[in-house]
Amino acid sequence: MKHFLTLATMGLALAGSLAATAAEAGQRSRNVSVQGANGHGYNRSRSVSRQPGATSVNRSIQTNSGRGVSSSRTASWGNGSYAGGATHTTNNGTSWGRSTSAVRNEDGSINATTTRTRPDGSTGTVTRSTQPY
Known part of the structure; x- marks a missing residue:
């Protein structure tokens, strides 16, 4: 009986982890509109896409007065x-962001490069390397 309960518990744990993995993959979105007195308010949206080895998130907030910002984040790995x-962009066209790429080499070392773009258009790049222990 004890052996059966152990196997049943392991089966339930495996089923739960598979269900969690399936629930994490896919797309979700949400839109919220908040409106107040005298025309004050905003609209906010968010969409998320998750797949094995990749994810992306898009967000936007726009006020009734015409101000707003849109943001996009992406990642992929494997x-x-x-x-x-x-990347972040305001309604007036100002944009800024960053990008990172990293590679693990056969010897276990890692090479990574991050580039940042500032709102004034200038960029800065940082390159890092780590050695295996």
Whole structure:
């Protein structure tokens, strides 16, 4: 009986982890509108897409007075590499963000590069390398 309960518990744990994995993959979105007196208010949206080895998130907030910002974040990984970043853009066209790429080499070392773009259009790049222990 004890052996059966152990197997049943392991089966339930496996089923729960598979259900959690299936629930995490896919797309979700949400839109919220808040409106107040005298025309004050905003609209906010968010969409998320998750797949094995990749994810992306898009967000936006827009006020009734015409101000707002949109943001996009992406990431992908697999086979010892990673690429990701974020971009933010205001309604007046000002944009800034960052991007990162990293690769794990066969010897276990990692090479990574991050580039940031500032609202004034200037960029800065940082390159890092780590050695295996």
